[in-house]
Amino acid sequence: MPAAVTQITVILLLALLACTATTIVRMRDLWAAVMLTGIFSFLGACWMLILDAPDVAFTEAAVGAGIATVLMLGTLALTSREAKPPEHFPILPIAVVVMPGAALVFGTFDMPYFGDPFAPAHSHVMPEYMSDTVPDVRQIESHPGEPQDAHSDEHSDSQRNDSQDRGAHHGVGVPNIITAVLASYRGYDTLGETVVIFTAGIGVLLLLRGRRERRDVEEDGE
């Protein structure tokens, strides 16, 4: 039952995404364009949810439909709401866009089909992450190095140590593989991303802090 329903939902979502994008192109009212961008992010988040990426989906919903929209509206309030109409028919940009688009579509014919479990993307690195993240319980029970003739309390103790060692050496032991990969296997990468956010925050503060900052004390204004 759900497969066909999902398929129809996805097709509707994609059609909505395409409609929103084309509407944004034609929009000259920036206010409406910003709101449509928020809707676009939200639709994208819905599709990500269907594609089994709940973490990404609700980050995108919170960021794209929430904070980015608020920031763009804030910018509109500080600048202007209306874009100038284009002077002539944009034949050159259309050509520039259609050519790489056609090349990319041509390139997709070599891509693995949607949902293909044997796609190259799933064959490298990922299986090791998957199998290492949570130690397989059955594997521990039939561990060949287990002492067979030990006392019962010693036995359970060594088993506990063994499973701990497994957790420490091989696996991360966190059920959410995305979190495990993000924070542990790719910890350096995430540190770098955090520093990028830190730097961007400082950049915004440097650009917008200063003489024209609104004072909340009334008599300070001119």
Place this chain on the structure above:
Amino acid sequence: MKQHSILRVVAKLLIPFILLFALYVQFHGDYGPGGGFQAGVIFAAGIVLYGLVFGLQAARNVAPPIVMERLIALGVLIYAGTGVAAMFCGGNFLDYSALEYSFLQGSLLERHLPHGQHLGILLVELGVGITVAAVMILIFFSFAGRERSR
């Protein structure tokens, strides 16, 4: 926004739950979908909603910019500090397993704390969450607190 009483009441109802959900996403990120990035953004969205409905000054009182500036750096410090702590425990930078052997095992805390990798992930995600939330809130403050020119 003083005259929109419906918005004010609904926002008042929603904001505590948004903040609570952010904390849930932060600290439950190892069992369910979630983590520092999401939690930081959701937390910031709660504060931004508060600022939009009740005014910028109210939001600034709740999340003082001077504290937020410190928190930006603190988050990165927690992240990198976890890595350095792992080094002091004898492992590589950001090798959380080292945390387990040198100070968790046999200590009083062992019973109350998750094992090495898990603890490292929680700490690191906390750092990410703090930085992301503080940066987003501060960016909102700087856009909203700017005066229109001309």
Place this chain on the structure above:
Amino acid sequence: MKEILGLYNYWVVIFLMMTGFYIVIARRNLIKKVIGLSIFQISVFLLYITMGKVTGGTAPILPAKHFTTGEDFQTFSNPLPSVLILTAIVVGVATTALALALIVRIHEEYGTIEEDEILEQDREP
């Protein structure tokens, strides 16, 4: 038909990508350009996520029970694209904020956010 069903997701994503690209190069308004960039960005995110999907799989969180039958899932979608995109989204909004801050400063200096008017003002001595 099999090709259409197997590849349509890439085509839609490419269409969205090119729409964003078109906005960036054809529109003179700086805010419109940032909007175009963010559309481009979201379509790249979608491209990655759509490559991570495995048919019959579920979100890569262990142990996952089936919604109705209560059985454990054996197939999971690829978590790697999710990880890459998760960080990219938040970094993306931080850099968008930086771009918007630059636009605000440009508007304060030039009084306009239309690209050709800014260039005109630059050319005048």
